[in-house]
Amino acid sequence: MMFTKETLQRAAKNARISLTEKEIEEFLPQISAVLNAFSEISRAEAKDAEPSIQPVPVKNAMRDDKAVKSLSEEEIFSNTRLKKDGYFKGPKVL
Amino acid sequence: MNAIEFTEMARKKEIDIVEHTCQVIENIEKINKNYHYFNTISKELAIEQAKKIAKSPKGTLCGLPVSVKDCICVKGVESTAGSKILKGYRPVFNATAVENAIKEGAIIIGKTSQDEFGFGSFNVNVGVDFEMPRNPFDIERCTGGSSGGSAGVTQMANFPHISIAESTGGSIACPASFCGVAGITPTYGLVSRYGLIDYASSLDKIGAMAKTASECRLMLGVIKGKDPKDATSIDAKEGDSAVKKVAVIKEALEVDEKIKDMVLKALDSKGIKYDIVSLPLTAKYANSCYYILATSEASTNLAKFCGFKYGAEFSLEDSYNAHFTKARSACFGKEAKRRIILGTFARMAGFRDAFYLKAAKVRTMIINEYKQAFSQYDALVSPTMPVLAPRLDELSKLTPLQSYMMDVLTVGPNLAGLPHMSINIGFSNRLPVGMMITADHFCEGKLFEMAGH
Numbered sequence: 056m057m058f059t060k061e062t063l064q065r066a067a068k069n070a071r072i073s074l075t076e077k078e079i080e081e082f083l084p085q086i087s088a089v090l091n092a093f094s095e096i097s098r099a100e101a102k103d104a105e106p107s108i109q110p111v112p113v114k115n116a117m118r119d120d121k122a123v124k125s126l127s128e129e130e131i132f133s134n135t136r137l138k139k140d141g142y143f144k145g146p147k148v149l
Numbered sequence: 150m151n152a153i154e155f156t157e158m159a160r161k162k163e164i165d166i167v168e169h170t171c172q173v174i175e176n177i178e179k180i181n182k183n184y185h186y187f188n189t190i191s192k193e194l195a196i197e198q199a200k201k202i203a204k205s206p207k208g209t210l211c212g213l214p215v216s217v218k219d220c221i222c223v224k225g226v227e228s229t230a231g232s233k234i235l236k237g238y239r240p241v242f243n244a245t246a247v248e249n250a251i252k253e254g255a256i257i258i259g260k261t262s263q264d265e266f267g268f269g270s271f272n273v274n275v276g277v278d279f280e281m282p283r284n285p286f287d288i289e290r291c292t293g294g295s296s297g298g299s300a301g302v303t304q305m306a307n308f309p310h311i312s313i314a315e316s317t318g319g320s321i322a323c324p325a326s327f328c329g330v331a332g333i334t335p336t337y338g339l340v341s342r343y344g345l346i347d348y349a350s351s352l353d354k355i356g357a358m359a360k361t362a363s364e365c366r367l368m369l370g371v372i373k374g375k376d377p378k379d380a381t382s383i384d385a386k387e388g389d390s391a392v393k394k395v396a397v398i399k400e401a402l403e404v405d406e407k408i409k410d411m412v413l414k415a416l417d418s419k420g421i422k423y424d425i426v427s428l429p430l431t432a433k434y435a436n437s438c439y440y441i442l443a444t445s446e447a448s449t450n451l452a453k454f455c456g457f458k459y460g461a462e463f464s465l466e467d468s469y470n471a472h473f474t475k476a477r478s479a480c481f482g483k484e485a486k487r488r489i490i491l492g493t494f495a496r497m498a499g500f501r502d503a504f505y506l507k508a509a510k511v512r513t514m515i516i517n518e519y520k521q522a523f524s525q526y527d528a529l530v531s532p533t534m535p536v537l538a539p540r541l542d543e544l545s546k547l548t549p550l551q552s553y554m555m556d557v558l559t560v561g562p563n564l565a566g567l568p569h570m571s572i573n574i575g576f577s578n579r580l581p582v583g584m585m586i587t588a589d590h591f592c593e594g595k596l597f598e599m600a601g602h
Contacts, residue, residue, distance in 0.1 A: 078486070088550045089440070
């Protein structure tokens with residue numbers, strides 16, 4: 056399969072990663088080789104198989120709809136300086 | 150003295166826990182200068198815990214020094230998963246596994262080094278500004294990864310110690326093998342993942358490393374169990390531990406000739422009779438299946454790291470997307486970028502069915518192939534790794550694809566969520582060789598039975 060520079064840049068942009076020209080030059084043949092090798096999976100006969108999202112059966116876990124103790128405001132904001140009036144201060148959206 | 154003997158003595162007050170803890174901290178600070186097994190040594194916390202336990206010594210892990218892989222949260226101790234993007238992050242809670250260990254008297258001595266977010270088999274893919282851990286038997290060689298710091302300190306510790314480690318595709322078995330220690334990766338869901346900085350949620354498993362299998366068992370007994378904070382955790386009844394029939398995996402013998410001979414001789418010397426069983430689908434597709442699923446999950450899990458709520462902080466001068474892009478591009482290491490891009494691509498419109506969905510189906514086939522084998526055998530055996538611990542200069546010449554192919558023996562049981570254990574079976578060229586034992590879901594007892602044989 057062809058993994059082009061444009062595809063690499065599109066995937067990187069979707070992942071919010073900006074690549075330098077040097078990184079593009081390095082990553083393009085590396086990721087391309089990986090995808091070429093791993094595309095062998097397309098030859099596996101898996102028509103009847105259901106996809107496994109977990110390796111063992113997992114039951115839905117529900118709890119009673121009651122308020123439980125959660126982190127305090129102080130704890131929630133303890134790992135950032137970017138805060139104001141009980142909110143995180145984030146970058147501009149518009 | 151091993152961890153079991155130590156904790157017995159500690160409970161009887163035959164050990165000065167505070168003095169012992171101080172000596173251990175001094176010891177690991179010394180080791181860390183050249184071997185880099187810890188990203189953080191939690192001296193203050195350890196001494197505080199030791200003082201508390203010394204007043205009332207009790208618990209299964211009474212006074213025992215325990216190290217914790219950096220991706221598993223310890224309250225108040227910097228927990229980075231080996232990534233610059235989490236530099237400075239101090240969790241306000243303990244991971245459930247850590248909480249359970251502390252309740253049983255464990256003393257947390259520090260956070261062990263790892264490949265960034267677990268993205269590696271040799272622990273050379275450390276994050277930006279982090280140090281690579283070195284093999285305890287040859288400082289020019291790798292520890293294996295991604296739980297390299299856990300394995301290295303476990304081997305080098307001249308004090309009783311157990312490490313809480315984590316595996317996604319072989320990150321406990323591989324370094325355990327390269328560093329000559331025992332490492333248990335339990336059934337998926339047996340240990341709560343709450344408080345684990347995730348790599349791939351359907352594959353991540355918290356386990357243990359120690360010098361012996363019985364010490365791994367001690368830790369697993371403490372950290373396992375259903376946890377309301379992790380919906381995928383399971384309260385499983387322990388399965389039958391009797392090992393009557395053993396098989397060696399045919400395709401796993403296509404490795405270094407010396408390693409193969411050592412595995413077969415280890416079984417012979419213990420008087421264990423074995424058949425040879427073929428797992429053709431696993432041999433052919435497990436690696437591609439693993440990397441497609443693991444990177445896909447990683448690319449979504451790591452989307453939350455964006456440089457303002459915790460960890461690395463950047464000024465807010467840019468727009469939303471520009472801010473996230475700047476933080477992620479500056480802080481993620483090369484392998485993290487490659488895997489995120491690979492996973493993002495595997496989920497993109499037009500490629501998703503051919504890669505992600507197909508891999509999820511092939512995963513079912515691989516699980517079924519193992520289940521078929523376990524309908525006949527109690528345990529499957531293989532070498533843990535196809536090679537001895539490589540030199541760091543050899544690794545720097547490997548392409549990512551060549552590096553990924555080294556996981557060929559460990560990704561199978563990880564994909565299928567099966568419990569597996571690597572134990573040391575001796576040395577080749579003065580480097581440790583590991584044998585991997587795999588059992589059916591929730592049959593960890595069979596692994597310990599085999600390992601103690």
